[in-house]
Amino acid sequence: MDKKILEYIQSMQLLSLAMRDDEEVYIANVFYAFDEKNLALIFSSDEKSRHIKLAFLNPKLALSIAKEDKIAFLKGIQAKALFKEASKEQSEIYYKKFPFAKLHNAKIYALELTWAKFTDNTLMIGSKLEFQR
Secondary structure (H helix, E strand, O other): OOHHHHHHHHHOOEEEEEEEOOOOEEEEEEEOEEEOOOOEEEEEEOOOOHHHHHHHHOOEEEEEEEOOOOHHHOEEEEEEEEEEEOOHHHHHHHHHHOHHHHHOOOEEEEEEEEEEEEEEOOOOOOOEEEEEO
């Protein structure tokens, strides 16, 4: 994965997650930690939440990470990922970044990146970078 994509993912902490079943689509925002070794975004959520139920039905998800309201300064990631339960190592990564999360009765999940497109309108040339697993 390109260094610019990695740096951007590491600099952020909130993503929008989109999932679907045969009849509906749903979106949720979650805070994440990044597992660079496995190229996975780690987050916590209640296992009874709608987005987790839908993710178990269809683990191929889409996500977006972006922050800016002026088009000339826009940086963001559009990505596809595979939803999984987090490993013990990944849970530790998440709790290191968000120690207060241990107080909540939530499970830890992972989004293994399969494809990503990074847009950086602040770059003069090559404002789009792609990653494919």
